[in-house]
Amino acid sequence: MATRMRFPTPYSKSIIGSLVYSKRDQTDPPIDVPFSISAEINEICNLSCTHCIQKREVSGEVIPEELLLKRIQEIEGAKYFSISGKEPTMTPDKLVRVSHAASEIAEKVILMTNSILLTPELQHRLQGRVHYLDPSLDGCEGVHDAIRGEGAFARSWENICYAADNDMFEMIGLIATLNSGSYKEAGALVDMISDRFGDNGRVKLDVAFYLGWPDDKMLLNEEQFMEAVQDVTSREYKIFIAIPPAYSRFLPRLFRELGVDESTRRYCSDTGLASYLVEGHRLMPSAHVESPAYLLRISSDGNVYFGCTHLMREGKTDQWSIGDITEESLKDIFRRLKNKEDHLFNRLHDLDPRCADADCFQYCKGGDRTAGFLKNGTASDPFCEILREIQQP
Template identity: 25%
Template sequence: MISITKLLMDTPNFGDSLRYQPHAHKAANGVGAGRGPVVVWNCTKTCNLKCVHCYARSEAIKYQNELTHEEGIKLIDQLADFHVPVILFSGGEPLLRPDFFELANYAASKGIRPTISTNGTCITPDVAQKLKAMGVGYVGISLDGCEETHDKFRGKQGAYQMALRGIRNCVATGQKVGLRFTITKYNYQDLNAIFDLLEAENIDRVCFYHLVYSGRGSAMVDNDLNHEESRKVMDLIIDRTLDFKKRGVNKEILTVDNHADAVYLYQRMKREDPERAEKILDLIKMNGGNRSGMAFGNIDSIGNVHPDQFTQYITLGNVRERNFGDIWTDLSNPIMAGLKNRKPLLKGRCPKCAYLNLCNGNFRTRAEAVTGDFWAEDPACYLTDEEIGL
């Protein structure tokens, strides 16, 4: 996750304390000393929508063997013992889990910052108020374009209006809320409209996700942006963020799942604002690039632990059988051991790239989806040979 606003403006937000730490303060697993990873918990696989790019392949059915309430409480205890700073409740649709509020409230009581990734359709004024009252740090609501585009992505007519209603209910109660936008060929033309929506609806934040070929998203490889389109998208995001800065509009803008973005931003600022570029370089050195299996992990609805939510085909253990901390620090799995020290394993352009320390090989799931090799170069890296020093 790359904070464009932090890199361009130095504006402070909670997540920056996790993403931009001097290496001297980081432990060997890529997180702050004495701190566990940020954890995405898919607390249920059940969803009321059927999105075309869903990595969890969720549907509107009841799935068997999901962690019970008691097991969820034990899991949160495990995460607290391992000093996990943030738990992101995801799904499916997490608000369809009957005990969601009890679990989120318990996480907060144990010193873990609860956040939620939701489609927004279940956020009534009462739900928004409950989220605010229990101290949910952030509500991320998926919105993949303008109304027609979003409804097609979500497989339900009216999904856009329901999500927008949920956003407005959060804004009305003072709950921090943001958009989650997955970029594809079918919706990148809506990016300007999304920036306009942020301002018009007083939305705090937007995360622009690069497509990862996982779950139902595995069938969308040909729908991803080509390299030239990715560069145009990044220029638009930079331009609109700089426009917000110029006009004093306070929004948090992030891109996710492609660390080529950080290098591209740095190289553009070297041409336009060399002094700022040096500050950007310092910050992205602290970030260290992709940290799946290091500072970021996933637990699915039945308790399996994965390096991140897109690699649910790789299981490291189950929290019903072993504590999360023991699973996370066990290097007997070659993938987990490799992720914590991946540079010697990377192939293609990566080993020769001048910015490998800033990117850390980018996203492994995309590499494997296209090449069949987990350690191959990420095909979504849109930087040219010349730009990476080859």
């Protein structure tokens, strides 16, 4: 009989960027947290990044903008509304209209972007409607350009600096995604951000880790992961280190070697995410969610997913959709989730019974159950060495 976990983590890719800096004022997990939404507004991008996880094939055309705006206007009670794409600034007029609609129904609107096309003119059009800017910045110039293309860093950096220097947004949450080829430069990036912006409270850096399936060579192995975390936590400039469930198997060693004190754990009332204090930095294992948190992602074709791990799968992903906004409202989808009427969502609670008996369970909390479900049809972490023999490609 499967072990029942209280809640599965919706943050398989983890919450990154500005959201990791939400106020953490609770010593106990919140009983409930507000829901959040992420919407893809297009299927085009101006870059071909080597670590892009968007491999899935959409099932149809991009839904009409009028329908997307209608569904947004029907929403009630959203805490955060995140706008993504592939690259949302590729359709600037649509981005402006969606940001205006989102700002009417959510407390905070977030823009996820590579920032190359986020010109001062576009920033002024978005000001007051987009509250948090979350640009990707994967390293200093050489590393960033190796991942995103020659000249990408200079163009992004110029727009990021303009936004920071002119207070265009309430917060800028820089996102650095480390992979096996870039992790050694993480410390240099921290120093660069510290030197340019200092500790002004508006510009923050969030270090995250590349996602892929277990045989992906861009994933960090245990030694690389440990080296990266130890490097960035040795810096004076304080950051968040977001640890996706795919790296949960490394947490026992990480907690032991960094001397993580579990009494420093704090929960965010907005997201339910837990974090731990290490030398003034915050470690955030997203598998440590213990509250009923819902992060829904609207695909550009109208399908709705729980989290965004589905982006890693090649081919169409309709079978893992928990709804379709061309057929029903987001309010109805949320109602089904809260009433435990969604079959896919309910199955994410079921773990292999060996998980609860494993010594590492107190750290990994079941690991990347969403990835396991998408890969194998079970809520068993495909990265877990203990369960590896039951995993099928």
